[in-house]
Amino acid sequence: MRILAKVALGGTALAAIAGVALAFAAPARADSAAAKNDLVLSLGLLKDGNFNAARSYAQKAIAADPKWGLAHAVLARTFLALGDGVGAESELGRAATNGFDMARGHQMLADAWLIQGDAKRAMAEADKADPRFGGYATRVTAKALALQGKSPDAIALLGELLSVDPSNSYAWSDLARIRYNAGDIAGASANAQRAVALDHANLQALTLRGELVREQFGLAAALPWFEAALQRDAYFHPALIEYAATLGDLGRYTDMLAATRRALAARPGSPQALYLQAVLAARAQNYDLARSLMQRTGGAIDDLPGALLLGGTLDYQAGAYEQAIGKWRELVGRQPLNMTARRLLGAALLRSGDAKGALDVLRPVALRGDADSYTLALVGRAFEATGERDWAAKYLDRAAWPAADGVTPFGTDDGLAVLANAANNDPGNPVAAVDMIRGLIDAGQSGGALDRAQALAAANPGAPAAHLLVGDTLMTMGRFGDAADAYRRAADIKFDEATMLRTVDALDYAGRRPEANNVLALFLGQHPENVAALRLAAHWQIAARDWDGAIGTLEDLRSRVGSRDAGLLAELTYANIGAGNDDDALDYGAAAYEIAPMSPAATDAYGWAFYAAGDADKAKDLLEKAALLAPRAPGIRWHLAQAYADLGRNAEARAQIALALGGASFTDRAPAQALLKTLG
Structure with missing residues (x-):
């Protein structure tokens, strides 16, 4: 050359x-x-x-x-x-x-x-x-x-x-x-x-x-680098765009808007700056303004992932469902692990009458042990639409109380032979290699999966996805401490939400909750707006009986996601009960129950709020319903036992305590055993 x-x-x-x-x-x-x-x-x-x-x-x-x-x-x-x-x-x-x-x-x-x-x-x-x-x-x-x-x-x-x-x-x-x-x-x-x-x-x-x-350390840590570039040239467009996007993710919307305006001054008509302003408008639910701003980009960035996601959202909000489906389908095709895009596409397909298409899109997410209740409910409704009532009931039950099985990889419907053939025919294709490893995990061949995952990580030491794959494999083998080490290697390269959740999960399973707390706190310090991290922090604050801290975190979350999240409202109920705010607890419990009357969590929270307020009779009715909805939840059994005890129904209280003590995850053993002794 x-x-x-x-x-x-x-x-x-x-x-x-x-x-x-x-x-x-x-x-x-x-x-x-x-x-x-x-x-x-x-x-x-x-x-x-x-x-x-x-x-x-x-x-x-x-x-x-x-x-x-x-x-x-x-x-x-x-x-x-x-x-x-x-x-x-x-x-x-x-x-x-x-x-x-x-x-x-x-x-x-x-x-x-x-x-x-x-x-x-x-x-x-x-x-x-x-x-x-x-x-x-x-x-x-x-x-x-x-x-x-x-x-x-x-x-x-x-x-x-x-x-x-x-x-x-x-x-x-x-x-x-x-x-x-x-x-x-x-x-x-x-x-x-x-x-x-x-x-x-x-x-x-x-x-x-x-x-x-x-990528490596978080949003706040990145700001000084963009600011250093802008100190040299206050109107350097690439730095202004990255700076504005980072400020937005940190919740600093006024500063974000100022940065986008400087970007437009530097490059009039900048599609990237107009897109970021459209994101701001959409967050404020000013959809007409958001659409106007996107139209002003002239289609220059329509094929970028963020623009496809936002464009589909704006189309859907305007009732242009087919256009939204087209944009989200393209995005899922490019980013098959983008769960937000999959949920949106699945919901749009279901609404358009394509239940089978919705199932095809949502199945990889629903197969995860940590699938969210919204996705599970969508899958349940899609099965209902196809006439598969048994499968519908299974997923609707999971949606009512989704299992917290930790962060897991996407499930796969392809057979191991198909995946192996694809990997062997294209040995240089990392996607095929990853699919093959996930197929081995699903087939129970963890040893072979680990060998392949470790080889992939050794060949690509700078790629965080390779280390995540090693950690995922080790998690399926029950080697939680080793998995945490693999996830931390990934986090050293790219400390994003998925990596944080995996690391925290592995450390928690390994019995290293203080380290897990440190990882979560470090992530929140850099990503204070991250919803998943805030949810986890609130959950742990409740578990640690830090009621005021939990209320603060949950109220912060409610300001971001709105007041139609039954799970969030249920946790606010529990936190306010712990803090002695009985009236607030009843209000939140009622709101959660109104949104999701078949959710055992919402039902239990509302019943427990009545109990805390001194109305054991109303509490009993709701807690009995919660126990029917989730018969293997020891916490609900314990709540019901206390209501029975207050009502003088000692035999039933003893039976409920026995069921609670039989649950491996039950944490209130000492007070339960103490109450059991008083019941004779």
Whole structure:
């Protein structure tokens, strides 16, 4: 490849500008001293990472001397730094028209075409670059290869460049971005750190470092990196978009809106900024505004996952169910593990009358031991619609009181032979390998699954999904401590919700609740808006009898998810009972029971609220119903026993206590045994 011969002769990120500046001392056309001064300032600002200011001064130089080709070339370079390929191409054309030697501009024109998405044309143009600018040209070629799906070739090419030019900060950040997109988060993080260390003005590296820190350590930890980029250039669009999205996830909506407005000032009509504003509008239930903002994007980001999710939601809210189904089906096809998209698609299909389609979409989620009640209820209703009453009853029963079996992988309906055949026919396909391992787990062949999972993790040490798979396998084998270690290796690379829940679950099963609490607290410190983490924290606060803490957490949750979540209202009932707030407990218990009268949790909570308020008779009726709905729940038996005891029905109370004590998960053994003694 001809471009490889150029690597040793060039390579810094601003090599093109350095070459351009060689002609600065004697420009063909530069009659204005002001133009010269402005161009010097532009070059300095470009080097310092203030790209928008550099563009402004280059434009001033052109205004002072419109026929100066070099000024047009420098302006083109600022456009490239800002990600404007069209603007850069136009300015390079003007530069050539006004005397700039395009033998020094092939690498810049290649970059402009690459930004516009024309990888093949970019590679052809990069191959024409002068050897002085070989490093820049090689970077363009590597990114073009990655854009064509040839990431290994791109990584190898950048590796060759860095072997002869190890101080090339932009090559390191390009390598980091390609590895990040390929799922090698650990490798990407190391490369991004190297890029920033070499050049603190590399805004691409600073922004990427923020994205990676957000993956590894959380939302709050990422903010300083985006802020560091914005301190260099307050209107650097990529950093503003990532900054705004992170602020939104942290619940800092006013700051998020301000960041999106700056992004729109930097790049008028920015589809990404308009999308984020649409998300804000949708969260505020201003769906008309959200739709208007999405329409203003002109369809530029319609195929992105977030836009598909939001677009489908807006279509569904407007009654355009088929359009919503189309968007969500596309999203599930791209992201089969996206449970939110599956739930939405399943609900829409069921509403449209396609019960079988809903079952196909929801089954992988419903097969999980920790499936949520909403999904289970959807599956139950879908089975009802297909006339399969027995299956409907099974899932509706689970929906009434979903089992908390921990975080588990998706179930699979494909046979092991089918999965093995797919993996063997495409040994380089990680998706097929993962499916095969999950198939072995489902088939009870944990040993074989573990061997394959560990081999996959060894081959992909920077990919968190590989370590999660090892942990999942160890969990099925009952090796909870080892599973926690595997999950922690994944968390060191990417500390997201799924990894946190798995780690906490494994530590809890291993009897290491304090460590599990620390992991949860660390995650909440970085993701204070995360609903799953808040639910878990509240549940544990109730278990620890931290009633006031639980009430605070649950009220925070209620402000986010609304007041139609029966499980949340039931937990608020229990927490208020513990805190002695009997009136509030009755109100929450009544609300939970009204929403889900067949839920044993809601029924028990409401009955227990009556008991706490001194009405054992009303409590008994509800608690008896709860016991019928969930006959193997020892906590309900214990509540019913106390109501019977207060009503003088001692024999029945003793029977209920015996049933409660027979439950392995029953935690109130001492008070139950003490009451049993008093009953004779």
